Amino acid sequence: MAHKINRRNALKNIGLGVGFIGLSSISPILASEKIEKPAFSGKIRHSVCRWPYGDIPLKEFAQACRKMGITGMDLLKPSEWDTVEKEGLVCSMATDDFASIAHGFNNPDNHARLQEAYRGLIDKASAHNIKNVICFSGNRNGMDEETGIVNCIKGLTPLLDYADKKNVTMVMELLNSKVDHKDYMCDHTDWGVALAKRLDRPNFKLLYDIYHMQIMEGDVIRTIRDNHEYLAHYHTGGVPGRNEIDDTQELYYPAIMRAIHDTGFEGFVAQEFIPTWDDKLAALKQGIEICDI
Template identity: 50%
Template structure:
């Protein structure tokens, strides 16, 4: 009953938002995506319907059970979920057999669905040095990269902050991720650069993106501090950052991953126009 009530409320919110604010055409320089988990109070169908109306092309961070829904609305899933979790990832050799087996299964499903990325996590340090973590990730990822290359799917390891949200996470600095990408030396391994997380960890976002764009396969947004809306109520200049990304020739997706503090669909529409450079 609770789920149906929430879905009904989401439908009403969507209908009201569309009636009061008809879609405005976008400039077309950015491929827009939205992370499902941030909008969990709205049914997936309503989120897809609203996204399609306002020019979003993807709903991401979805498992196989939800892929048919996004495709039904003519959308893609720019970043499907992958095996493992934030704390238990590729930096532990003891995780490799399980992760390789599950990755092979996921990669086949992702390719069959017509998607082109899969998210990865490094895992927590738990005493590992940076060098040990990189070496272990290389060993594990080299076991699945040939299949990813064959299927045309890019493995994207996410950069997360270990200062506020994900204590002890290893892939918490761009330099660490770039070193891993350099050693793997494959166009099918990239970084998911989360602007929110990297602002917290290292700042200097514009220069870091410029110097590492060759290693970046996907972006996430979020307001700092607090991961709320990406408007003027937080410290990042998103129009400047997104224009830089576009000017660098990036052709992938920008995924909205903020947690709305106001009406979620109004905030989502505003975020898309902020990033419409």
């Protein structure tokens, strides 16, 4: 089994190793030439997170994704947008180096810095017609739930006003605090939905990460049905382990995808599992086929 990648570090380092890729990267790149675009139903818009495939150069990865029928790519920085756009994909969730999982909007000390940085990212996203920009609550650090919501409202409100004029939605990710992101505040759907209700802005939504929320609360399909109006985006991953979403893990993704589709969802579902197969692109292809209902 391949070594698992820590997302927090991978997001920082995606761009650093491209120039040093050696022969080990050739196999997955060549494999992309063998993948034919499947006939998708069109019920699910397929995307993929960049970071689990950081050892494949971005251009080649985008080309392989396009041949599979994937149309979006998540968690790309501004320096990467042109590359994927030239290959016919859109950035389905924008980010940049300043976006921190641990240091987010629940801490007023971060507000001025984040507001300035996000205005710049929102401007760039709007110029590229990118609709979604990711954001994070931050860690609790002893803070109670209500104070966290109040602080997030104060920090996010002026940005949401600004983003609305740019036709950009800020999307806060739900992450587990049990395994991967200890102490993260937005770790339950109820907390994220409470924040969304009190903000009451159409351009603030949640990223429902199926892997993370299975770990924290389970009851995935009921939660999606009950809260779909606040969910703008989905991520996948097998539980336990965050690997392939096939029958090696406990979630049944076809049923989850049907539930998502039945809500009238028109956004992206992005694969965010960490491949264990030697041929990472074949694993990705299997993942999108499982999700294509």
